Amino acid sequence: xxxxxxxxxxxxxxxxxxxxxxxxxxxxxxxxxxxxxxxxxxxxxxxxxxxxxxxxxxxxxxxxxxxxxxxxxxxxxxxxxxxxxxxxxxxxxxxxxxxxxxxxxxxxxxxxxxxxxxxxxxxxxxxxxxxxxxxxxxxxxxxxxxxxxxxxxxxxxxxxxxxxxxxxxxxxxxxxxxxxxxxxxxxxxxxxxxxxxxxxxxxxxxxxxxxxxxxxxxxxxxxxxxxxxxxxxxxxxxxxxxxxxxxxxxxxxxxxxxxxxxxxxxxxxxxxxxxxxxxxxxxxxxxxxxxxxxxxxxxxxxxxxxxxxxxxxxxxxxxxxxxxxxxxxxxxxxxxxxxxx
Ligand SMILES: Cc1cc2nc3c(=O)[nH]c(=O)nc-3n(C[C@H](O)[C@H](O)[C@H](O)COP(=O)(O)OP(=O)(O)OC[C@H]3O[C@@H](n4cnc5c(N)ncnc54)[C@H](O)[C@@H]3O)c2cc1C
Numbered sequence: 001x002x003x004x005x006x007x008x009x010x011x012x013x014x015x016x017x018x019x020x021x022x023x024x025x026x027x028x029x030x031x032x033x034x035x036x037x038x039x040x041x042x043x044x045x046x047x048x049x050x051x052x053x054x055x056x057x058x059x060x061x062x063x064x065x066x067x068x069x070x071x072x073x074x075x076x077x078x079x080x081x082x083x084x085x086x087x088x089x090x091x092x093x094x095x096x097x098x099x100x101x102x103x104x105x106x107x108x109x110x111x112x113x114x115x116x117x118x119x120x121x122x123x124x125x126x127x128x129x130x131x132x133x134x135x136x137x138x139x140x141x142x143x144x145x146x147x148x149x150x151x152x153x154x155x156x157x158x159x160x161x162x163x164x165x166x167x168x169x170x171x172x173x174x175x176x177x178x179x180x181x182x183x184x185x186x187x188x189x190x191x192x193x194x195x196x197x198x199x200x201x202x203x204x205x206x207x208x209x210x211x212x213x214x215x216x217x218x219x220x221x222x223x224x225x226x227x228x229x230x231x232x233x234x235x236x237x238x239x240x241x242x243x244x245x246x247x248x249x250x251x252x253x254x255x256x257x258x259x260x261x262x263x264x265x266x267x268x269x270x271x272x273x274x275x276x277x278x279x280x281x282x283x284x285x286x287x288x289x290x291x292x293x294x295x296x297x298x299x300x301x302x303x304x305x306x307x308x309x310x311x312x313x314x315x316x317x318x319x320x321x322x323x324x325x326x327x328x329x330x331x332x333x334x335x336x337x338x339x340x341x
């Protein structure tokens with residue numbers, strides 16, 4: 001792996017959007033699927049536990065950190081498979097920094113339905129992407145090649161592997177709509193390719209939550225579409241979502257179901273609505289962790305927050321939701337490492 005590339009006691013706060021997290025015993029950045037496979041197999045051969053982190057945009061890492069090896073999956077390649085052309089074109093994915101550009105005009109109600117349109121009339125293009133590629137880099141890079149279909153996920157940080165793991169959602173779309181096949185590293189170290197239908201994709205989940213498999217590559221069904229329109233939609237999507245703070249781990253809780261919304265008589269399924277208007281928790285803060293005033297389903301690190309602070313805020317929301325409306329809120333963030341508190 002290269003001894004100079006393996007770090008000891010690396011603070012994981014440097015590798016999460018929330019800027020929270022204690023040290024990893026061993027830390028290694030894999031720059032492509034080959035390096036990822038090698039690192040995982042080697043660690044397992046020494047019975048060292050392995051944890052994969054992508055963009056660190058959906059995780060709460062424990063204050064005491066993670067034991068064993070943490071592999072940060074970052075980088076890789078894309079391969080565009082256009083049936084009408086001879087052979088494959090290979091393109092290196094460009095890394096981009098998905099920094100949050102603030103906007104006064106961001107809306108609290110994320111209604112994207114007016115931006116939706118049907119792309120089914122356009123020709124199909126298959127694109128194979130290494131799991132460590134940044135989703136935003138992939139989207140911009142594919143626009144350069146007139147390929148559309150990722151615009152619904154504009155401004156979602158993280159890697160393509162993280163998008164598959166969680167079956168991310170953008171407006172009315174879920175990532176599984178465009179997944180054709182997934183290449184996985186199994187717990188036994190085998191590389192397998194499975195069709196999307198075997199991934200057990202549902203809202204915010206996939207089979208990997210249980211199986212512990214590692215996503216190496218995903219083959220997407222995209223379109224040779226109207227790239228100008230897709231760019232405009234991505235820009236507008238980013239503008240509307242600009243009130244979602246990047247010093248967070250994304251939404252803390254899943255949204256409620258349509259059935260529960262009807263029973264409760266709320267105007268939206270957004271959990272942020274409940275936190276703001278029903279539980280009246282605007283500005284609730286423990287240590288450096290605070291409910292974001294811009295989006296009430298986000299807990300932000302205002303500076304120096306610990307995982308313990310974050311969980312104290314999260315637990316208080318859960319408690320009040322249970323007491324006030326009898327609702328069991330479901331976590332969307334993933335905990336990583338040891339939590340004994
Ligand atoms: C500002 C902001 C906005 C967001 N908006 C949205 C949104 O609109 N919709 C949405 O769905 N999510 C959203 N998120 C959440 C998050 O960005 C996504 O879930 C993202 O796909 C996570 O990818 P990641 O690479 O950062 O994963 P990480 O946070 O690094 O990891 C998350 C989990 O995935 C696992 N994992 C990562 N890569 C792999 C792999 N290759 N193989 C196996 N397991 C893997 C990790 O072990 C971990 O358990 C948002 C987050 C932020 C901070």
